[in-house]
Amino acid sequence: MARKSALETSASALPHQVEAGAVAVHRGTIASAVGDSTSAEALARLQRAAQETKNAEHAKALSRAVQAVHLRDYPKADKLALKLLEKDERLGLAWHILAITREKQGDFASSLGAYEAALRLLPDHGPVAGDLGRLAFRMNMPEIAMKFFAHYRLARPDDVEGANNLACALRELNRESEAIEVLKGALTAHPEAAILWNTLGTVLCNTGDAAGSIVFFDEALRLAPDFGKAYHNRAFAKLDMGDVEGSLADCELAMKLPDSAEDLAMMRFAQATILLALGRVAEGWEAYEARFSPALSHAPLFQIPGTRWSGQDLRGKTLMISTEQGLGDEVMFAGLLPEILDALGPDGSLSLAVERRLIPLFKRAFPTVEVTAHRTVSLEGRVYRSAPEIEDWERFDYWAAIGDFLPSLRPTVASFPDRDRYLTADPERVAHWKAELAKLGPAPKVGLLWKSLKLDAERGRQFSPFEAWRPVLETPGVTFVNLQYGDCEAEIAYARETFGVEIWQPPGIDLKQDLDDVAALCVAVDLTIGFSNATINLAGACGAAIWMITGAAAWTRLGTDRYPWYPQTRCFIASQYGDWTDAMQEVGGALAALAAER
Known part of the structure; x- marks a missing residue:
């Protein structure tokens, strides 16, 4: 068997189904891969290839299939391509047509397989690479899309579509300087x-x-x-x-x-x-x-049977709720749960599906609620959320996404309750961490959070460069505690070598996985400072003191200079994303004042 080309290997790497974890919907820019496998140019190219096919019978059938695609009769084109492949499975053009029809019908899995076959059999990889790149980009796989778009540009170096698509993939990989170079060259010509x-x-x-x-x-x-x-x-x-x-x-x-x-x-x-x-x-x-x-x-598609709640009276009803968005949003929106339980009353009952790592924390805070794990899967470019541990769905009167209650329970800023907390950290673990922190001396213990685990091109701009933390980290009389999950060894080493500051690493805790213990640690420190991410939401929900650094128009502040979700929060607001200097100076000054008071 011949060895696969790099392109074919890339196509084989496209997953059909993966666990997606916590998936958030973010407002973002719109500049994606362009082009269409059924554009007039693409269809003309397919028609020419069909007419050049040496077998006259195959050429006629291929032309009919291309015409069906032109008329958007994808089922007919699908059948014609399959009939041809039954006669000759090495007919690359038939595989390409089949791939296009399956993609247009939303069957991405078999479309990928058909594109792979076309890549193996067609001498001109360019058009197939362009189609495959767009499909990979649509399925949120920019690394693979980038490889196909780069191949497409080799065949069409002056093509606007090729330059745009490659730049979009590079941007999503945080390779902005390369994207700019691609676009500068293309704009010189166009x-x-x-x-x-x-x-x-x-x-x-x-x-x-x-x-x-x-x-x-x-x-x-x-x-x-x-x-x-x-x-x-x-x-x-x-x-x-x-x-x-x-x-x-x-x-x-x-x-x-x-x-x-x-x-x-x-x-x-x-x-x-x-x-x-x-x-x-x-x-x-x-x-x-x-x-x-x-x-x-x-956007997540909920795989939950039954009637979705749409404002009906909940008194005495049995309700199932799935949390939604990313992990931070799950925690933030959980502030609605006390009022939802009040609406259900003593004769009602609630089942709640949350991210698995949150289960102990939610069970402690809401002992009367059945708490299970939801499951989020990415399949063929879409995200699906279900609650697989619930077996008897007939017992529920309604189900809801937790954000469904925002219009009725939080219609104004004034409707946000001034409560100290709605989640409860484990008291024993809080005591443990307080004892550990006491060993570090009398200085205030300040937890730090400086990034999100998912720093894609869209989200990365919402966080400052680590260098911008200098006014905070150089504050005397403070002991800094690392609360940042993910790989942060480089930043901790940078703080040590550049600022002369040691950020204490709490022993025996996985800051990404052990969220119940993370919540306890957030309560044990004197203060947590950082950008909005999952951990700072845990701290706020548990009533810990937090200083949050936000952009000028962060929607979660709801048009105020405070954070209604966690009333104990002090906000430090940057004039715009990308310019964190003044906000960080303000944090540093406030922290110095706090240290002097202590």
Whole structure:
């Protein structure tokens, strides 16, 4: 058997189903892989290849299949391609047509297999590589997509589509400088290509340069005044700069000019978070339902039977709730649970599905609630959430995603309760950590959080470079405690070598997996400082003192200068993403004052 090419190996690596963990829906820029396997150019190319097929009978059948694709009769094209492959399984063009029809019908798994076969058999890999790259990108696999797009560009170095798609994949891999080089070369040859200016803007936005990105979105809109994506992306940049009203205006323009159902769904979700950032809470929650739009490829699809709750009286009912979004959101939205239990009353009952690591913490806080684990799976480009440990679904009157209760229970900022906590850290573990911390001396113990585990191109800009922590870390009279999960050895070594500061590593705890113990440690320290991530939400929910560093228009502040979800929070607000200097100086000054008082 011949050895597989690198391209074929990449295609084989595309997973059909993977455990997705906690998946959050984030407002983001829109600049994705472009092109269509059924475009006029692509179909003309397929038709030429069909006509050049030496076997006249095969050529006729292939032409009919291409015509069926042109008419969007994908089932017919599928059948014609399969009949041909029954006669000759080495007919590469038939495999390519089959791959296209399966992709268009949403059967990504068999589409991938068909594309792999086409790669093995067709002499011209370029078109197949482009199609496969777009499918991989759609399935949130930018590393693999990048390889296919790079191959596509070898065959078509001057192609706008190829440059755009490769730059998009590089951006998602946080390889922004390479993406910029690709786009600069393409724009030299095609300065009229609005799509390239738009993608260049998204690359800059992801580096935190919102002001710089607006220049490129403006140019894209000058060239193409009806370019909805560019309006959306300019709204994104304006929000990062704290211009929330301007952001909403651009978002509403974008919603009039979507290129696809998915674009419109992203725009609607962005509108929801912008309204919330403006403090228009009731309107924001109404629009927030967009997070579950079927057109949004990364929105979770709940595999839960029964009737979804839609405002019915819950007194005496049996209710199943699944938490939603990422791990931090699961904890943050759990503040609704005390009121939900009140609504159910003593004769009602609640079953709750949470991320498995949260089960001990939730069981302790809500002893009358049945707490199980949800399961989140990524399958063929979509995310599915279920509650596999629940067997008897007939016992529930309703099910709900926990965010369904936001419009009724949190319609205004004033409706957020001024409670000290709603989750309870393990008292024994709190005492253990207090004893360990006492061994470090009398100075205040300050936990630090500086990043999220998922620092993709979209989320990475929401966190400062570690160097920006200098004013905080050089504060005298403070003992710093590492609460940051994930790989952070480099940052801890940098603090030691550059700032002369030792960040204490708590022994015997996995800061990513042992969330019940993490919550206890957050309560044991005197203060936790950081950006919004899963751990700081655990600290806030358990009533620990937190100082949160946020961007100018973080929607979770709901248009205030505080954090309504955790009333004990003190917020330090940057003027815009990418410029953390003043906020960090303010944190450093406040910490020095706190240390002096102690």
